[in-house]
Amino acid sequence: MLGRLSGLLTKEFTQFLRDPVMLFIVVFFYTAELVMCTLALGFDVQNLKLGVIDHDRSETSRALVRELTSGGSFVLADEFTVMGQAQGRLQRGALDVVVEIPANFATRVAAGRRTSIGVVVDGSNGNVAARARAYVIELSARFAQERLGAASGRKRGVQPEVRVWYNPDLTNTRFMALSMLAQAGLILGVVLPAAAIVREKQAGTIEQLRVTPIRAHELFIAKVAPTISVCMGAIFPALLVVTLMGVPMRGDVPTLLLLTFIFLLSAVSIGVFVASVSSTLQQAMLLGFFGLFPLMFLSGTIAPIESMPPWLQIVSEASPLRHYVEIVSGLFLKGAGMGELWPHAVALLAISAPMFFGAWLLFRRQW
Amino acid sequence: MSPRRMLAFMRKEALEIIRDPITVGIALFMPLLMLFLFAYAISLDVENAPLVIVDQDKSAASRALSVQFLESGYFKLVAAPDDAVEAEHALMQGRARAALFIPEHFSRRLDRGETSPVQLIVDGTYASTAAIVSAYGRAILYAFPEGGLKLPVQPEVRVWYNPQLRSRDFIVPGLFAVILMAFPPLLTALAVAREKELGTIAQIYASPLTKTEFIAGKLAPYAVIAFLELLIVVGGGLFWFKIPMHGSLTLLIVLGLLYVICTVSIGLLISTLVRSQLAAMLVALIVTLMPSFLFSGFVYPIFTMPDLFQAYSAALPTPYFLDISRGIVLRGAGLKELWGNVAVLAGYTVAVFAFAAWRFKKRIA
Amino acid sequence: MAAAPIIEARGLGRRYGRRTVLQDVSFDVGPGEVFGVVGPDGAGKTTLLQMLAAILRPSTGDCRVLGEDVRRNPDRVQARVGYMSQGFSLYDRLTVAENIAFAADIRDVPRAVFAERKARLVKMAGLERFQDRHEGALSGGMRKKLALCANLIHEPPLLILDEPSLGVDPLSRRELWRILETAREEGRSIVFATSYMDEADASDRVLLLRQGRPLAMGTPAELRETARGHVYSVRTSDPAAMERQLTEATGVLSFQRRSGAEIRVQTLAAAPPSLATIDGATVVGVEPSMEDAFTVAAAETAPRDPPASELAAREGAEVLVSSEGVTRRFGDFIAVDNVSLTVNAGEVLGLLGPNGAGKTTLIRILCGLLAPSAGKALVAGFDPAAQSEQVRARIGYVSQRFSLFADMSARENLRFFGRAYGLPAKDLDARIAWASERAGLSDAADGLVKNLSGAVRQRLALACAIVHRPKVLFLDEPTSGVDPLSRFRFWRLISALAAEGVAVIVTTHYLEEATYCDRLGLMMDGRLIAHGPLQALQDELGLTEARVEDVFLGFIAREREAARAA
Structure with a gap:
């Protein structure tokens, strides 16, 4: 009723x-x-603290560092001469990522030979580490493609057009x-x-x-x-x-x-x-x-x-x-x-x- | 101070706890449930993001690109429609998190040495996933056609302290800190409020039991429960989930004990401020449980928060023990590295305890 | 011999913010003295006792308890008194033995004497068989006795008890007082609050409180004496007409209809009530009781309650409630055992019995809340088990706890129940006005129910239960914890309703209230062991002019005798 x-x-x-x-x-x-x-x-991972150990000290190695710090992802926090120095800072959480560029980096890149760079990511915050790793891989791939293009003297390769829909500023x-x-x-x-x-x-x-x-x-x-x-x-x-x-x-x-x-x-x-x-x-x-x-x-x-x-x-x-x-x-x-x-x-x-x-x-x- | 009175009080408290299935359930079952849920379910690294591929070129090169995406481990194929509209539909439905569009003439352009645009659309809803997915997507595209391994600059990424970047390895030690802040204060606050609500506290007031005896007697059984919780989650983490332990287990347990006393004291402090169990519960949920999950740096890193919330976070004890726990388990840190956090935690405990003792009056009003 | 007083209170008072809940209380309590505190709820009894136990700081005045200042050395007072708060103050998850051991440990009882003391107290309380039972699983009476044991284990010189017998059945109440009597013989002082006038009457001295002020203090005899000349017994052949007259008469504080044609009247001035002569009516001054003393001391003016309605045709009334062999089992436990009874329109049936005798279960069956395991009931012409909806529309129910919605106003509660009973919206206001008047709520409080006093809540619960003009009214301990004056008033409301043809079934722990009922049903262990008007029950036992309590206990004793013989 x-x-x-x-x-x-x-x-x-x-x-x-x-x-x-x-x-x-x-x-x-x-x-x-x-x-x-x-x-x-908001969980906006920006301005990760990057430590650099540049054994090469060449134009190319500096270009790589510039490439890494060009977007908002990484800021150059400090440079070191040996890994040992960076280690303590990493452990204290003062650095998120350390990149070590080998001595013959420029020569090898110029010769089109494969070159490894050492990257250490602080994994104690898995979230941040996952992003940091992805950014380093992306940026060094971009650097590599540009250098490869420059070495062969022509523009080539795939032009990625990545769009983020629905939430462009991520x-x-x-x-x-x-x-x-x-x-x-x-x-x-x-x-x-x-x-x-x-x-x-x-x-x-x-x-x-x-x-x-x-x-x-x-x-x-x-x-x-x-x-x-x-x-x-x-x-x-x-x-x-x-x-x-x-x-x-x-x-x-x-x-x-x-x-x-x-x-x-x-x-x-x-x-x-x-x-x-x-x-x-x-x-x-x-x-x-x-x-x-x-x-x-x-x-x-x-x-x-x-x-x-x-x-x-x-x-x-x-x-x-x-x-x-x-x-x-x-x-x-x-x-x-x-x-x-x-x-x-x-x-x-x-x-x-x-x-x-x-x-x-x-x-x-x-x- | 009479040890007999205090022991009697502790015994009574312990009996009450043991005979209350709800308390025991929350105290022992909830931490396990959380441990399992978090350890199994939280993974913020990206594997197998659902991807739709619209291949309008259908050439060897376009298929090679698709294969590189799928073999990277970061993506899995959910559909390969011919039509862009259908791909958008999948994104909208949430069936796919990314869509790869390979246009016609893709391989012809590559052969001619021209740049060939390829579009990757990422669903930005989950910002964290989206950021990683787009980074990997770009990396794969830059590296094509050589493929990742043939690039001239090869980053050899080593993730220290958590080499496989297993989310579990970083979530579980964090959980040690979070669980001990989530439940023990709640239970302690409820226990004192219950005595107030039922009126049994009047018996305590009108007895020779002193304030110290009361506080110690209330604190000890709950500290024991909280300590059991610590053992359960640490045991579960190390033995079931096989979290690699790089530091000293003894140090973790000892500092855990300090933290436990701290969190139980917070519960006691809450209970001196409220009259009813309901109020105790709400205050505990809002002051301890929620912030310990959200603002302690457990999942969401503190440095990404606005300054105000970073300050808020610093006012909680959880971030300090979180650092200690992750430091010991993941980085093998010892007292030398952690003494700052330990000092803050000890000071915090003393302050909370003193405030609770000062607030507690053996009187109705 | 002037032994040092146990309590010396001087101008004691307490404020909460700007609200004064107690003021100007001064008294002494000597060793071995039993001191009763009586007053309606909200009078400040609990506040006073808490200050005596030194767990509440007085705002004004001084108080020394056991020679210690309650303000300066509360811990020394707390350590030496026994304090039993209202309600249940022990741990329900602990067993009887654990509770006592805990009480002894925190009160520094020497281990050497503990076992002996515990055995003695437990035996006295009749709890020997229940030592391993959880406190929460005991009956109300046993829980109270256990709480008392816990407070006697350290043999305190002073016991402070806040309404120790509230909600306790008469039998347990008697046992409780036997324990207290022993404590008193051992020289302990007892300060207690109560709403039972017989308890007040049995104490050495009584303090009457009202609205936070002391109203009177003295020995029970002195207090009764103050009411002398204010109390009259009116006998008449037409009680209904007499009640109407008394309601109108000025200077009448209160009156109670006793069984038969007797009405007891309390007057404002020390003179008989001025009544128009009614044929055959006699007015005789009588010896005041403690109730009378309280009524005279507490009442300023009598609340104007509705007169009983003109209609008083009781003869040939229809049977509104009948039960035949009603039985209810819970597992092996038989809560109600083969109960057969009838209640006519206009009749008040009082159900008496110890806690757990099955009174509440029986009422729940008759209301249709519980189905009987066997037997058949008929309420207002319908079977509550099968036609519960028809029954529910025709009955009113006031439960032990006056179940009202505390966060709504009196009016909102009434409106809600009116609509719940399906009253048409246009009649609602008229019905609410009628029910409020019938329930003596003319001063209908607009505040939220949780701020109303127990007595007003009780009347509101009644109003809510009669808003749909039920044919049958069930009242489950409606007067529990309410002061005597309000109880008198409540009973007059009930009689007025009965006079209009409502059948009333009521349970109570206040045995003196049995005299207001037309018939009594005595229940024990689920069975109806005696049934009939009080006079008939007295005759059955061969007692004349016996108190209800003696009748009650007489039947219980006879029943136990029979059980032993069988």
Whole structure:
């Protein structure tokens, strides 16, 4: 009956708006966390500190060093005469990369003979090391091609035209903002309904509701509807924040809302599961936060999915967040629409629908 | 100070912990779960980036270029459509992270000694992957047709401290620092807040148990748990994941103990500031758990952060132990190299402990 | 002989920010003295006790406990007193034995005497068989007794107890006081807060607190004496009409309908209530009880409650609740065992029994919250197990915890329950006004429920439970922890509702409240061991003019006897 349902919904919204903890969590995840992470975790690896040991001291060797430091990737930090000197600096973290150019470098290059240069990368930060290694290989290949061309006296070879789409300046900022947006949806989608249900259990009011003519499905709807509407409503201010952080909104808002709705169905289902096994609010929150951890992990927001082992990649298909992240980044960064994103939408629906149904069955059984 | 009172308090605390499946679960299972997830799943180097190749030349040379891409180990082929539109579609769907377009007349131009443009489009969504993919892509293109090994300038890259650049080798020692900051403070803060919430603390207040005995009694069992966590993750890291250990295990364990006391004290400090378990949990999540993952330099290097966040990071104990742990495990560093970090950590511990002891009052208000 | 006082409090007070919760409290407690603190909730009882235990710093005044200043040497006070806070103060995950051992260790009990003391206390508390059970798995009464043992293990000269018998059944309450009696004989002083007037009556001296101020202090006899001339017994053939008159009469502080045709009246001035003569009505001055003393001392003016409605046709009333052989098992445990009873419209049935006797389970079955394992119930004409929806629309339920939504206002709660019961929107306001009036909420508080006092919450819970005009009302310990004046008032509301034809089933731990019920059901181990009007029960035991407690204990003793014989 509509009267009962609207009474329940009024109550749920009133309680939600008066709960400082829940309001804090909503605001925190949609603003503070989102802004902090986006600002701080741009992860733009630039200006790596390069140490040079130039045994050759020729024009060619200097050209190589210039080549390496020409872009923004490396800055020349220091020069050494022997490796031993550089080693200590490397160990202290004062250098990221050391390049050692052999004595007969210029002659060998001029003669078109193969020449090795020694490169040492500090591997203790694997992230940085992976990039540093790729940059050195790229830049020395470019240097080699130019020299080869110069030696043979004609322009030749492949002209690489590398374009980075969707995020031309290659910062992590945009993706970070979007994944935080998606994560916020998941965390809140789980924690809010779980808290709303467990709070009633804890206060004993659920018993009081059970002696009224309220039906299980009415309470179920009243418990999940506020979360879904709050999370969908929060999309708009969050979008504003995200836009301020420089993420262009290229996609279609109705599509976003529709898919967000499907995504939230799975999140609130997890919330209902969590509530059914917890008896206190902090149990529910602990379970909520930690239970979500694997899901977040397998969503590609922390580490790219394609670098995971194949079995984990398969497992990650079951994470609703993974598909949602693909959808959000598709919509925002790539300007994709349903035409491109339908496989993720279908997967999301295939995950959410049974979960939601399962949550409902569980809720009704416990009623 | 009475050892008997303190021991009784520790014993009680230990019994409570053992009989609480949630605490035990979070304390021992979550670190293992994290260890496995992180060690298996985080790899920021790029292998097998999904690639679509649109070969409009279909010559021996264009096929050779495709082969060089696929044999480099950095790329794997997901599709080879004739149509550029389809390649774009794959990028949009996220099925491919890069697309290689080899235009018509590619081989003819090469034969004539002209430069031949080849387009590589990289999906920039994952900036880190994209940067590496584009660098390797360029390198392969520059080196064509000789191939990487035949280039006149041959960088012989050695990655020190982590030769195979296994992400695991650098993630797992970092995890030692992160896990000990993520869970022990949370559990400690919850434990004291629980006593406040249930009212059992009134019994403690109205008893001869002194402040020191209370703090030590609370701290010790949680420090033991945290230390167990350390052993679990270190054991798991070294024996299951075979992380090569270059330094002294004893030093790592000893300094780990110092760090554990530090993080448990932080939990205690939080619990002196809040009244309810819920508040304790939220504060712990926001002050210890989240920043230890995000801002400690565990995954995202600190030097890439804006100054404000670098300062924030420096205010956490985690980056210092992170350096210690990675230093010992990866670089074989000893006290000589690490004393600065050790000093900061020790000072930090003393300060937090003193502040918590000062804040804790054997009174309701 | 002037032994040094155990407690010397002078002008003691406490503020939280600008809010004063207690002021100007001065008293002494001598060795071996039992000192009761009585007052409605929010009177400052807990604050006072916490200051005595030196775990709360006084804002004003001085206090010496055991010769030590609570401000300057709180640690020395803390180390020597026994302090039992409200609620459960031990570790639920520790066993009985572990809890006691822990208490002894942190209180420096010499090991040599520990075993002997522990054995004695555990035996006295009747906990010998439960030594290895977790504290959390004990019944409320046992947990309280255990907490008391933990506070007696170091043989403190002073015991400070904050509502030790709150929510404890009469049987356990008796055992609790037997332990305290022993402690007192050993020369310990006891300071305790309570809402049980019989406990206050049994102490050496009583302090009445109200809104943070001392109202009166003295021996129970002195306090009762202050109420002399204020208390009258009115007997009449038409109690309903008399109640209406008393409600209107000025100078009447409060009145309680006793079973039969007796009404007890407390007046503001020391004079009989001015009543229009009703045929056959007699007004006799009576010996004041502690309740009367509290009512006279605490009440400024009587709250104006609705008079019982004109309709008082009890004869030939329909049966609204009936149960036949209702049984409920949880595994091997039989919580409710073959209970058959009926309640008519306009009747109040009181269910009494120790904790765990099955009262709450029985109510839950009748409400349709639990299905019976066997037997059949009929509530308002429907079977709660099969037609739970029809039943739920016709009953009201107030649980032990007054389950309201704490973060909503009184009005919002009422609106919510009104809509939950499917009241049409246009009737909602009228119904809420009606329910508030019936529940004595005319001063309908607009603040959030969590800021309301226990007594107001209790009345709000009642209003929420009757907003849909239920035919049957279930009240599970509705008066727990509420002061006597508010309890009186609550019972008058209940009688008024019953007079309108509502069938009421109520459980309580305050045995004196049984006199307000038309019939009583005594439960033990899931069975209904006695059932009938109080008078009939007294007759059955051959007791005349016996207190409810004696009747209660008499039946329990008879039952145990029978069990032993079998």
